[in-house]
Amino acid sequence: MKFSKETKSFKVKNFLLNFGPQHPAAHGVLRLILELDGELVLKTEAHIGLLHRGTEKLIEYKNTLQALPYFDRLDYVSMMVQEYAFSIAIENLIGYKANIYDTVLRIIFIEITRILNHLLAITTHALDVGAMTPFLWAFEEREKLMFFYERVSGARLHAALIRPGGFIRSIPNGFFEQLKEFLIEFPSRIDEIEDLLNKNRIWSQRLVNIGVLNIKDALSYGFTGVLLRGSGLAWDLRDVDNKNSGYDLFNFIVPIGSVGDCYDRYLIRLFEMRSSCLLLNDACTFFLNNSAPYNKLYDHKLMPPSRYMMKNSMEALIHHFKYYTEGLFLPFGFSYGCIEAPKGEFGVSVVSHGDSLPVRCNIRAPGFFHLQGLDCLLKNHLIADLTTIIGALDLVFGEIDR
């Protein structure tokens, strides 16, 4: 081999790096094509859809009863919130308003779900950044919370409990007392996580001033939820829309960030867990003070009658049969149901042409928008910050890929 003596001046070109789709820090099946200049990320291109299951297409072929469990499986760490969004969309279309007991009960499960989600979000984020202990502790708490899911629905994760028109099962005795007991000791578990992370030097070095985003960009990228609040805008659908979701019954604070970095997002998630605890406590008190009617009289056009009624009343038998064969009849029209999911605004748009199957059921997943903004967030950061930013976005690919 010959070497030429003349020295060549050559240009160092940016190079492309493939990240994922099986990288453990990608929180699922995320494939990124990173354009790097040394360690600096110049451009990020996300390839999504590796977990695409065609949920929206499938729902067009399913009646309400069959479609509802798909929502548990979208964002599989905040299950009941999505059932709620779908139920609300259907109820809007039909023109049904849930009674106060169901509304508060739904709030209870939404807030339990919020804590479940944030425990996972914070601690897996910490795991990515290098702190393992919070993860182990939080999963014990998640197990306790899932016990409440299990008590009421029989399933730890995919509950399928909140249906259009109410709840499919009644709440077991002693549920609220047990939940209150849990809430007494749970805040100290948050304290423990905070003790490990808040002033931890590695944690703050890796999070503070990383992924800063201003309000204008956050809005233009369609960010909602913790990311928008982290940028400093107090936009929480529970708050701005409290009359309709029943949240006007309770007091809670919407935390906002001051810098808009990943550390703010972490602090907001922590704060939201605490405020969820207070909300849950208030909601439990509501139920312990006004005992809910035991035999709730649901509209049997929407909810199936009980087994006892079904066996003893002709009307109920007809309702039962129509509910389980034809499904809910969706009147002609368009409807949108949304809820402040732990990750952001989760919305379901339903278009019906007067049939028991919807013509279209669109799912607005917050994570989809957050991942879209990743390019903006990650620009001119080091590649080591990638895990921090992805962790703070709280991505779950079930909902992004749908």
Add this chain to the structure above:
Amino acid sequence: MHSPLISYNSYRKRFLLLRVLGPKLKSFFIDDNFFVLDIEAKDLIVSCFLLKNLSVFKFNSLVNIFSIDSMGLGRYFLFYNLISTKYNTRIFLRVLVPQSMLVSSLINLYPSSNWLEREVWDFFGIFFINHGDLRRILTDYGFDGFPLRKNFPLTGFYEVQYDVDVKSVIYSFLETTQELRFYKFTTPWDRSFFF
């Protein structure tokens, strides 16, 4: 009526909206919950520009775009979901997609429409002019067809499997032991009076 939405309840603003967009509007309907404006595809950008920038509206975030295939005379509709964080309002724009299947892209007004329009293109084959990066997003690499159109079968055309001989994942034509059995139990009677 139960609504998780922020309705467009100020009559003054409603009036202003109609004054400003009036010439552009084909029709509008105010459901109990939703404020839906019908806009022609050619007026989309102008309308969105006005809605975004006029100080009385300030619809500063595009939250969602989705399309429906209604199988009717005007077959595809696009729904745009805008929110104004300043006035706590939400508005829906409904656009009838013209026969040419061309709609202008909103990417310069709302960067969030990037992936949303890619998704609509991917699922329905509606082309967005001036998008610049209109690729498929959720379906597989090299996917053919537009899966959320009503004439696309639920089971699809291809299946993916691992072939031991080739030692790689291969695509083959879908073979099912039985056709998709799709029953509709909806009564032919008019049931709308129940609600």
